[in-house]
Amino acid sequence: MIKLENLPEVTDRALDGLKADESLKSKILNAAIHEQKPSYPHKQFRYLAPVLLSSVAVMILCIFLLNGKEPVISEDQHLIHSFTAGNSETIPVSYTEIDSLSVKSIVRCSDGKKIDNDQLVKMLDILKNHSVIVTEDQISMNDQLNIFDEDGQCFIVPVNAPYMGWSDGIRKCDLFFELFENTDH
Amino acid sequence: MKENDETVNSMPLSFDDLYRLYATDVLRVSYYYLGNREQAEDVTQDVFVRLIINQPELEQGREKAWLFKVALNRCRDIWRGSWFKKVVLGHPAFELYPAPDEIGIAADKYDLAEAVSRLRPEFKEVILLFYYQGFSVTEIADMLGIAEGTVSSRLSRARNKLQEELKGDESR
Numbered sequence: 418m419i420k421l422e423n424l425p426e427v428t429d430r431a432l433d434g435l436k437a438d439e440s441l442k443s444k445i446l447n448a449a450i451h452e453q454k455p456s457y458p459h460k461q462f463r464y465l466a467p468v469l470l471s472s473v474a475v476m477i478l479c480i481f482l483l484n485g486k487e488p489v490i491s492e493d494q495h496l497i498h499s500f501t502a503g504n505s506e507t508i509p510v511s512y513t514e515i516d517s518l519s520v521k522s523i524v525r526c527s528d529g530k531k532i533d534n535d536q537l538v539k540m541l542d543i544l545k546n547h548s549v550i551v552t553e554d555q556i557s558m559n560d561q562l563n564i565f566d567e568d569g570q571c572f573i574v575p576v577n578a579p580y581m582g583w584s585d586g587i588r589k590c591d592l593f594f595e596l597f598e599n600t601d602h
Numbered sequence: 603m604k605e606n607d608e609t610v611n612s613m614p615l616s617f618d619d620l621y622r623l624y625a626t627d628v629l630r631v632s633y634y635y636l637g638n639r640e641q642a643e644d645v646t647q648d649v650f651v652r653l654i655i656n657q658p659e660l661e662q663g664r665e666k667a668w669l670f671k672v673a674l675n676r677c678r679d680i681w682r683g684s685w686f687k688k689v690v691l692g693h694p695a696f697e698l699y700p701a702p703d704e705i706g707i708a709a710d711k712y713d714l715a716e717a718v719s720r721l722r723p724e725f726k727e728v729i730l731l732f733y734y735q736g737f738s739v740t741e742i743a744d745m746l747g748i749a750e751g752t753v754s755s756r757l758s759r760a761r762n763k764l765q766e767e768l769k770g771d772e773s774r
Binding site: 423 | 616617618621625626628629630633634639642643646647650651654655698699712714715718729730733734736761764
């Protein structure tokens with residue numbers, strides 16, 4: 418006699434080891450980030466931006482050539498972006514706009530290291546209270562932190578430890594990265 | 603449809619809530635459908651990535667139906683796309699993933715799960731949605747884009763098939 422009503426119970430037992438866990442969730446969030454590449458807030462900027470950046474680069478080159486100094490290549494790399502799930506537009510965000518209490522996890526792109534424990538609030542508070550803005554010339558950002566909040570919003574922060582690129586400039590925070598490195602998943 | 607209490611809440615459910623409530627069910631239904639764990643995980647990933655990217659305007663209480671509709675469409679695509687493997691290599695084996703304390707316990711209690719996994723896709727869909735996920739015939743008809751009568755008839759035929767399958771298993 419078939420008891421199909423038992424199917425949920427049978428399935429729960431037979432497939433108990435088949436669960437959608439945190440690693441699948443991270444894969445989903447990373448896939449969503451990569452599918453939703455940052456774009457300019459206004460489409461017309463796509464055409465304007467290369468022209469403006471080239472002009473700025475030429476101006477900087479001219480200034481340094483006139484002064485007899487080595488040129489510094491200007492790159493628009495210290496911008497933090499955020500996007501909400503489903504929204505294709507990105508907006509630069511200042512580090513002060515991140516609500517420590519609403520952050521659920523931080524994922525580092527280079528190695529997928531993820532932090533989602535109690536240390537998070539402490540780390541973000543340290544970032545806000547102990548980071549300092551640096552005045553050095555351009556620092557190349559070769560990595561990225563994805564900060565997810567509880568609403569599914571993702572803040573993308575370009576980094577090169579101990580430096581982080583925010584909309585208001587580059588900040589240095591050794592303690593934050595120290596904690597990040599020493600915190601277990 | 604039997605729903606978790608949280609879905610009665612008037613606030614729209616976040617990605618985290620939907621993942622926590624339904625991702626495992628989506629994964630298991632996809633696994634039943636495809637018989638391949640990696641493909642089932644890919645389907646689950648696709649479904650939730652679409653949820654994040656498209657951010658569909660889901661009516662309160664309709665989120666689960668949307669997730670399963672997308673998942674089954676994706677499963678069908680994969681199933682159709684893998685016709686060569688099916689024809690040449692046969693259907694994939696439906697492996698069990700029991701809890702550690704269930705390993706070694708008589709496998710015959712899982713016969714029902716295995717028999718469901720061997721049904722043809724159109725029968726499997728209705729059995730899983732009706733008996734496993736608790737959707738009504740009307741909801742299933744809406745999700746699959748077929749008439750309610752067709753759902754009822756498929757359910758009846760699927761039950762008969764299962765009856766035959768399980769009798770066959772007993773007589774072996």
